[in-house]
Amino acid sequence: MQIRKEEIKDRAQVLQVIHDAFGQWDECDLVKQLYLDNDVLFGLVAEEEGTIIGHILFSPMEIGSPDIQIRTASLAPLAVSPDHQGKGIGKQLIEQGIQTCRDIEDLSGIIVLGEPAYYSKFGFQSSLTNHLEAPFSGEAFMGLEFRKNIFPKGGKVTYPQAFGL
Incomplete structure (x- = not known):
C-alpha cells in the first residue's frame, strides 16, 4: 500500500470509498462541492494494487x-473502505496529512470534528478549540496547533462555504 497525493483521475474511486465508509452520499457531496469551489488544500489517497482504499481531505479555513x-486546515472527511478498516490506514493518512500541513508555510494548525479517543492519539485536543467562536463545540471539536497558543482566544472559525455553516 502507498499513500500519495490525490489526482483528478482518482475522484470516482475516492467518492465510492467515502460513500462506502459513511454509508451515505452527504460526505461525497461535500467533497465534490469543495472541489467545485476550489476550497481544497490537498487530498491524500491510500492505494493498494491500483485501487483506492482510503482518502483524507484538507480544506482551508480561518480563525479571526x-x-x-490565522490560516488553518479543516480535516474532513477521512474515509477508509470498510474491508480495510482497522489496519492502520486511517492512521497513516492522518500522519501524512499532518506532516503535509506542517510543510505549508502559512498554516497554523488543523481543526477536526471527530471521535476524541481516536484523534487525540495524533495530538488533537478540544481544549485548543473550546475558546473559539465556532458552529461546533464539545469534546469532538478539536484542534492541533503548530505553534503553542496560536489559536486566538475568542477567535471566530470560518469554514469553506461548502460546509453550509
Missing part, C-alpha cells in the same frame, strides 16, 4: 479575531 487572522 480583532488582533489576528
Whole structure:
C-alpha cells in the first residue's frame, strides 16, 4: 500500500470509498462541492494494487479575531473502505496529512470534528478549540496547533462555504 497525493483521475474511486465508509452520499457531496469551489488544500489517497482504499481531505479555513487572522486546515472527511478498516490506514493518512500541513508555510494548525479517543492519539485536543467562536463545540471539536497558543482566544472559525455553516 502507498499513500500519495490525490489526482483528478482518482475522484470516482475516492467518492465510492467515502460513500462506502459513511454509508451515505452527504460526505461525497461535500467533497465534490469543495472541489467545485476550489476550497481544497490537498487530498491524500491510500492505494493498494491500483485501487483506492482510503482518502483524507484538507480544506482551508480561518480563525479571526480583532488582533489576528490565522490560516488553518479543516480535516474532513477521512474515509477508509470498510474491508480495510482497522489496519492502520486511517492512521497513516492522518500522519501524512499532518506532516503535509506542517510543510505549508502559512498554516497554523488543523481543526477536526471527530471521535476524541481516536484523534487525540495524533495530538488533537478540544481544549485548543473550546475558546473559539465556532458552529461546533464539545469534546469532538478539536484542534492541533503548530505553534503553542496560536489559536486566538475568542477567535471566530470560518469554514469553506461548502460546509453550509
